[in-house]
Each structure stands twice: as C-alpha cells, then as structure tokens.
Amino acid sequence: MNKRGSAESMAGEGREPENVWDELVWRGLIQVSTDREELRALLAGPPVVYYCGFDPTAPSLHLGHLVQLLTMRRLQLAGHRPVGLVGGSTGLIGDPRPTAERTLHSRATVAEWVDKLKSQLERYLSFEGDNSARIVDNLAWTAPLSALDYLREIGTHYRVGTMVKKDAVSSRLASAEGISYTEFSYQILQGLDFLELHRQLGCVLQTGGADQWGNLMSGTALIRRVEGKSVHAFGTPLITNSDGTKFGKSEGNAIWLDADMCSPYSFYRFWLDTDDSDVIARLKIFTFLSRPEIEEYEAAVATDAPDRAAQRRLAFEVTTQVHGSAATETAIRRIHDSSR
Numbered sequence: 001m002n003k004r005g006s007a008e009s010m011a012g013e014g015r016e017p018e019n020v021w022d023e024l025v026w027r028g029l030i031q032v033s034t035d036r037e038e039l040r041a042l043l044a045g046p047p048v049v050y051y052c053g054f055d056p057t058a059p060s061l062h063l064g065h066l067v068q069l070l071t072m073r074r075l076q077l078a079g080h081r082p083v084g085l086v087g088g089s090t091g092l093i094g095d096p097r098p099t100a101e102r103t104l105h106s107r108a109t110v111a112e113w114v115d116k117l118k119s120q121l122e123r124y125l126s127f128e129g130d131n132s133a134r135i136v137d138n139l140a141w142t143a144p145l146s147a148l149d150y151l152r153e154i155g156t157h158y159r160v161g162t163m164v165k166k167d168a169v170s171s172r173l174a175s176a177e178g179i180s181y182t183e184f185s186y187q188i189l190q191g192l193d194f195l196e197l198h199r200q201l202g203c204v205l206q207t208g209g210a211d212q213w214g215n216l217m218s219g220t221a222l223i224r225r226v227e228g229k230s231v232h233a234f235g236t237p238l239i240t241n242s243d244g245t246k247f248g249k250s251e252g253n254a255i256w257l258d259a260d261m262c263s264p265y266s267f268y269r270f271w272l273d274t275d276d277s278d279v280i281a282r283l284k285i286f287t288f289l290s291r292p293e294i295e296e297y298e299a300a301v302a303t304d305a306p307d308r309a310a311q312r313r314l315a316f317e318v319t320t321q322v323h324g325s326a327a328t329e330t331a332i333r334r335i336h337d338s339s340r
C-alpha cells in the first residue's frame with residue numbers, strides 16, 4: 001500500500017504543465033464544459049478550489065472512478081486545491097441510472113463504504129503544502145436539513161420541467177418502472193453540495209464524468225440563482241474500447257481499485273491486454289507520462305512493433321499508481337513466470 005503523500009502516489013510530481021486546461025484537452029479529458037475560454041483563464045490563474053464527488057455504492061471505487069481521481073490529481077499538480085467529496089448522503093438516495101432503480105443499502109453499510117472510499121481517495125491526492133487536499137462527506141450538511149427546509153429553501157429553486165429533462169430521469173420516465181421520488185430528488189442534493197462547498201470553501205469548479213452533466217448543471221444553476229455567481233464544471237468522456245466492448249470490465253465484472261476485490265495481478269493483466277488501437281488514448285488518460293514520451297509510443301505502435309512496449313508501460317504505470325511498486329513487481333514476475 002502507498003502511504004499518503006509518498007513518492008509513489010505522487011507520480012508526476014514536479015512537472016509544471018504550461019496550462020493545465022490545454023493539457024486536459026490534449027489528454028482527451030474534456031467532453032463537456034461550461035465556457036471553455038473562461039475555464040482556461042480560470043485554471044491559468046491563481047489556485048482555485050474544485051471538487052469531485054464519489055458515491056459509496058460499493059466497498060471500493062473502480063476504473064471509471066480512476067479517470068476522476070487522476071484528473072483531480074492533474075489539477076492539484078497544477079497548483080489548484082482539491083476537495084474530494086464522499087457521498088454519505090447521496091449514497092443513501094442513489095443517482096438514477098438510465099436502466100433501473102438502485103438497491104437502497106442500510107445506513108450502516110453506506111457508512112462503512114464511506115470510510116473505505118475516503119481512504120482510497122486519500123491515495124490520489126496530496127495533503128501537503130498550500131494546496132493541500134480536503135476530504136468531505138455531504139452527510140455533514142444534508143443530515144441536519146429538515147424536510148421542510150429542504151422543500152422551502154432548496155426545492156423552490158428547481159423547476160420540475162427542467163429536472164425531468166435530465167438524461168437518466170427522462171429515460172427512466174419512459175420506462176415501465178418509472179422513477180421513485182427518492183432518485184428523482186438526487187440532482188437537488190448534488191446541486192446543494194456544490195452550493196455548500198461554494199459557500200464554505202469558495203469552490204468554483206466541479207468535475208465528473210460526462211454522464212454527470214445534469215447533476216453538475218444542477219449546482220451551477222443553483223449557485224447562480226442563490227448567490228448570483230457563475231461557477232464552472234466539466235465532464236470527462238466515458239471511456240470506450242474501439243472494438244465496441246465495454247471498458248473497465250473483465251468477464252463482465254468491474255475492475256475494482258481495492259486489491260482484495262481485484263488482485264494487482266489481474267489489474268496488471270487487464271492493462272496489458274489493451275488493444276493497439278486504444279493504448280495511446282489510455283496512456284494519455286491514465287498515466288502522467290509527458291507528451292513527448294507518449295508520442296514516442298505512438299510512433300512505435302504505428303510501426304506494429306511486436307514487443308507491446310506501450311501496453312507494458314501502461315500496465316506498469318497504472319498498476320504502480322494504484323497498487324504501489326512492490327505489488328506491481330510481484331505481478332510482473334508472476335506474468336513472466338507463467339509465460340516461460
């Protein structure tokens with residue numbers, strides 16, 4: 001395991017990208033955003049507070065979350081100040097999926113998962129220096145809120161017509177099952193989080209997956225109405241495999257970041273199996289290798305070099321980032337032994 005703030009978990013330290021926004025664009029990390037020019041200027045200026053939230057829907061984060069974790073890390077390396085939010089309250093409600101209602105887990109289970117996610121989050125952020133990260137739990141401000149205050153003070157800023165247009169909500173409304181009022185309310189809670197973090201910590205940017213766009217806009221709209229301020233958000237693309245299969249699954253199972261749920265060996269193997277047509281995009285998104293380094297791999301892949309150096313580097317970098325050097329070396333040795 002990496003220790004918080006250890007050299008290993010801080011891969012990429014010390015490199016000053018010319019403009020972190022341009023770097024994020026080059027890495028293919030920006031799918032949707034508020035005004036691009038404004039964001040670019042904001043991120044080129046003095047340190048800003050930004051946040052990204054993670055719901056405790058399982059005892060571990062998975063590969064989809066890794067994109068967010070590393071994006072947070074990139075922004076922190078550029079001098080900005082991260083807030084990692086764990087959804088102790090939103091995890092009790094459930095972000096609507098386009099397909100079907102989520103299972104509601106007990107409060108005790110969710111609280112247990114909150115703790116696990118918090119320690120996972122800590123591994124990707126730095127807790128030193130002026131832009132030290134903070135970890136928060138949205139249960140802190142949601143639990144004390146009464147139903148009456150929620151409806152009168154927050155609900156009044158939301159129009160149902162706008163809420164039903166959100167992607168996941170509209171597809172659920174079109175389904176036979178429909179959507180519970182519980183899940184329908186989710187976007188309000190996420191909006192409230194942004195408002196709270198804006199008020200408490202001066203947070204001006206929320207990041208997330210592009211599928212979170214509705215939830216991100218919920219917050220920017222609420223802050224505009226209540227505080228008269230315009231704040232920012234961007235969404236990273238959903239990662240897809242060029243052959244049309246789902247990324248981040250192995251035999252139908254999610255690839256978890258917890259070593260007990262997915263061994264460093266299987267994790268390493270997963271990355272090693274990356275297709276030539278996907279490997280460069282993965283290096284950009286999942287490693288801290290510089291542009292010239294990645295371009296070298298790009299040239300090598302184009303010549304059909306049989307040694308799969310790009311895949312090996314990718315597997316090495318990501319496994320080291322997630323599981324540390326010792327576990328990575330063990331995984332490599334095992335693969336080497338089994339192929340003899």
Ligand SMILES: N[C@@H](Cc1ccc(O)cc1)C(=O)O
Nearest residue numbers: 053054055087090095190193
């Ligand atoms: N809705 C996010 C998690 C989240 C929760 C609360 C927030 O304030 C922000 C993000 C997701 O499902 O991935």
